[in-house]
Amino acid sequence: MNLLYLNTHDIGRYLNIYGYDVETPNLNQLAREGMLLRNMHCASPTCSPSRGVLLTGQYPHNNGLIGLAHRGFDITDKKTHLAAFLNQQGYETVLAGVQHEIRTRSESELGYEKVLNSEAYYQKGIRQEEFLTMQDEMATEAAIDYLQSRKTTDRPFYLAVGYGCTHREYPDLPPGYNSSYIMPPKGMPDQAGTRQDMARLKIALERMDRYCGKIIETLKAIGEYENTVIVFTTDHGLPIPKAKCTLYDDGTGVAMIIKAPGVTRACQSSDALLSQIDLYPTLCELLSLPQPGWLQGVSFLPVLNQTSSEVRNEIYGEINYHIACELVRSVRTSRYKYIRHYLAEYPYQIPCHIDDSEPKEIFHQAGIFEQKLPMEELYDLVGDPQERNNLAECPEYQKQKNEMQNLLLDWQVKTGDPLLETGTVCLPAGAIASTPDSYSTKTQVILPECRQYLGALKEVLQNNIKG
Structure with missing residues (x-):
């Protein structure tokens, strides 16, 4: 059995299959032919740590990838990566497009035999709005060429295809595009600026859907569709305040579709509480x-084959580093969410953890x-699904709070969370972090102890970092 892993940046569940007005016919069809997981969450709502969890099966403070790969953070034992594991099991491991678990051009260290990105994929000097789409088109064509070149006697493949056009900066709107009839997702004010922002995201999503459709059609054309497990997902929620880089559901909630021949049945969905660490x-x-x-x-095969409606009672989340340090932990059940913040010296949402945009300015x-x-x-997720009414100090909820605190503490002990012993998560040598009060990713101020590493990261750092 082959494995096709399709992934994209920063979309949460902003897709037609979750009820939003976005034209994604190919993902809709994939969901109809497989299973839509409606209550899947990432374990760390920032780009590299989220992917690290999914692709090592370990929490960030266990696998080492506690921050962004292009800022010097790394997986401690790369043999744990899914590509390395599948390579050892006899799979041909192939990457096309985005990965965010290691610095660019180092993908072979993760276990990929073939990286299909040409030199043109990495060219510079192109507007971000156009560059990401160009890269995605190249990744799609490379993946298609690879599939079409395969022989029937070849080993089973693991093909990872990563897309970036859903990351900011989103594509420009076509001339005359009317964004007046777009509803921003919950948590965003319904204003002209947010409607236009979501219109640009819709353009990116529709492109990404088209690219996924081309690869799936190629699988069908070469006769491998019914011999391939297909997974589609994203890393975390939308890049807006109170979503990405937060442990609210808008930050951790992610789209996931799985089509597994002989296991999933057509037109099925599941409300099972799941974490990407379970994939x-x-x-x-x-x-x-x-x-x-x-x-x-925990394997959720019983959910996929519908022999069980649930496989776990709670899920856990953590944040350590994104642009700056932000130490947060959470536990979520079907009813309650408990979040614990550890960075008392800066008790605010960190502005540079949200990409510059109109919603951010609003x-x-x-x-x-x-x-x-x-x-x-x-939070009571039934009475308050948007997580706006904090019950932590309410006397009538102290029993629930204590239960959630104990769940979180047990998990921290079991997984060896360094916060319990030291009260912090140390910045690894070679990695960089900015001051938490840096407002923009373009004008961030680097911590003094990180200046020595800037030279080694110069090729992958695109923003103006002040020392």
């Missing part, structure tokens, strides 16, 4: 492979980044 052990079962001992997730002008965050948060 690795699930794939091992789907591909009839042994589960390596380092995995920390929130900034409204003073959102000046509002203090409580050290503890507790």
Whole structure:
């Protein structure tokens, strides 16, 4: 059985299959032929750590990828990466397009035999709005060429195809495009600026859907569709305040579709509470492979084959580093969410963790980044699904709060969370972080102890970093 892993940046669940008005016919069809997972969450809502969890089956503080790969953070044991594991199991491991688990051009260290990106894929001097789409088109064509060149006697393949056009900066709107009839997602004010922002994202999503459709059609044309497990997902929520880089559901909630021949049945969806850390052990079962001992997730094969409606009672989340340090932990059940903040010296949402955009400016002008965050948060997800009414100090909810605190503490002990012992998560040598009050990713101020590493990262750092 082959494995096709399709992934994209920063979309949360902003897709037609989750109810939004976005034209994604190919993903809709894939969902109809497989299973749509409606309550899947990432374990760390920032780009590299999220992918690291999914592709190592370990939490960030266990696998080492606690921050962004292009800022010097790294997986400690690269043999745990899914590509390396599948390569050892006899798979031909192939990458086309984006990966964010290691610095660019180092992908062979993760276990990829073939990296299909040409030199043109990395060319510079192109506007970001055009560059990401160009890269995605090249990745799609490279993946198609690879599939069409395969022989029937070849080993089973693991093909990872990563897309970037859904990351900011989004594509420009075509002339005359009317964004008046677009509804921004929950959590964003319905204003002209946010509607236009979502219109640009819609253009990117529709392009990404078209690229996925081309690859799936190629699988069908070469006769491998019914011999391939297909996974589509993203890394975390939308790049807006109170979503990406937060442990609210708008930050951790992600789209996921799985089509597994002989396992998933057409037109099925599941509300099972799941974490992306559970995908690795699930794939091992789907591909009839042994589960390596380092995995920390739970296989949700019983959900896919509908022998069980749930496989876990709670999921866990963490944030350590994105542009700056932000130490947060959470536990979520079907009813409650408990969030614990550890960075008492900067009790605000960190502005540089949100990419510059019109929605960010709207929130900034409204003073959102000046509002203090409580050290503890507790939400009733049934009565308050948007997580706005913090119950942590309400006397009538202390029993629930204590239960959630104990769940989180047990997980931290079991996984060896360094926060319990040291109260912090140390910045690894070679990695860089900025001051938490840096407003923009384009004008961030680097921590003094990180200046020595800037030279080594110069080729992959695109922003203006001040020392």
